[in-house]
Amino acid sequence: MHFQPIERPAQAFQQPVTPAHLQEISRRVFGRDVVEAVELGLGMYNTTYKVTIEGRDRPVVMRFAPEPARQARSERELMRNEYATAPYLAPIAPLMPRIIAADWSHELIGRDYLVQTLLDGVPAPDGLPGYPRPTWTSFFRKMGEVTRKVHDVRGPAFGPVAAPAYRTWSEAVAGALRELAADAEDAGLHAADLRKAAALAEERRDVLDEITEPRLLTGDLWTVNTMIAEKAPEPTLTGVLDFDRTWWGDPAADWTIRMANAKQDERLAFWETYGKQERTPAAAWRSLIYEIRHLGAVRLERHRHGESDGVAQSYDDVAAVLAEID
Missing domain, CATH: 3.30.200.20 (Phosphorylase Kinase; domain 1)
Structure with missing residues (x-):
């Protein structure tokens, strides 16, 4: 062979x-x-x-x-x-x-x-740069449609699909933050900021527990986990993959939503098919807690791949979010 x-x-x-x-x-x-x-x-x-x-x-x-x-x-x-x-x-x-x-x-x-x-096609990170950026809107509209279909799926409990299951959303979020903190400490990293976020999630459980219906979260869906058609006249999403980080929870906590909000560019087309976001003060507070969870996961990944500058940056990023929460 x-x-x-x-x-x-x-x-x-x-x-x-x-x-x-x-x-x-x-x-x-x-x-x-x-x-x-x-x-x-x-x-x-x-x-x-x-x-x-x-x-x-x-x-x-x-x-x-x-x-x-x-x-x-x-x-x-x-x-x-x-x-x-x-x-x-x-x-x-x-x-x-x-x-x-x-x-x-x-x-x-x-x-x-x-x-x-x-899957047929080419990975989107390889194929998208071959198209003029204004045409990328068709790709992001399809991303919004796919994400909406996933988020409309209802589940039996909060937390990772396979386990562990949590009775409330606040327990799932605080538990995830504590696990990230323990993983960081096992790796020799400081994690007081992640433990503070876990404590905040417990203290303000009433805000998190406004989310009462578990929905399916993609966990990691963005361009790197998609395929597009070869030689199509515009970027055409043909496949999605790697759903290993799925959760039951608040759709606003999904990595896909974070990335769709990250820049004001062609990805704004995502919202045309996904729908409007909740804009209440409670939703804004929850989004800050979700951002710390994302940043904690990014910290571990950067450490795993030897990106010391990225690990250091994660502490500044979490500190900025905590300042907004306080």
């Missing part, structure tokens, strides 16, 4: 698998050998390969979670969370990769893995 990994430092968070592992998995799932495996580099958590199987017309995707010991509290068993979410994503099923196999047994490799169909 032809094997094309991405060269990474030995201490890198994303660890490769061996050609032998890929062959064993292919034989288990398809009963056939791998012809070629090429590692895909856009993701920053799982390790992902485009794999060509003997006798199959189309390649498949094999995704490998980090080894259990390398997973943080706030990112535990994300692949299993994605698998548990699949039945709730029926409203956007035509845009999703299909799961061919899932294996949590660790019999062949000491990591969870998924085998999925390969």
Whole structure:
């Protein structure tokens, strides 16, 4: 087989698998050998390969979670969370990769893995720059439509789809902040600011608990997790992927909403199909708590990838948000 990994430092968070592992998995799932495996580099958590199987017309995707010991509290068993979410994503099923196999047994490799169909198109970060920016509005309108369909799905409890489940939204938010703080401390980072935010979430639980109906949050949907058509006259969204960070909660807490609000540019078209945001004082306060949760997750990711300047910047960013809350 032809094997094309991405060269990474030995201490890198994303660890490769061996050609032998890929062959064993292919034989288990398809009963056939791998012809070629090429590692895909856009993701920053799982390790992902485009794999060509003997006798199959189309390649498949094999995704490998980090080894259990390398997973943080706030990112535990994300692949299993994605698998548990699949039945709730029926409203956007035509845009999703299909799961061919899932294996949590660790019999062949000491990591969870998924085998999925390969989506058509090109990753949006690669394809969008080839279009004039004014035409990007069509892409963001479709993003708004997709996000609205996900947020309209109702759930049984608050928190990650797979677990743990929380009775109230304030418990879920405070719990997430405490987990992020503990993860940061495990990594040797200070986390007093995240613990302060958790305390604020508990103190002002009445504001958070105005959210009484759990809705499905995409967790991580933005351009990096989308595909667009090749050679279309305008950017055309054809696929969405990597729903491993899904939550039940307040749609305003979703990463997608944060990114849609990040700049006043072509992404304003997102709101044309998504709909209007709540603009009450309570909603504004909640958005500040949600921003700290996002910044805490970004801090951990930057630390994981050795971005010391980005880690330092996260403390200034959280401090600015806390000042607004106070």
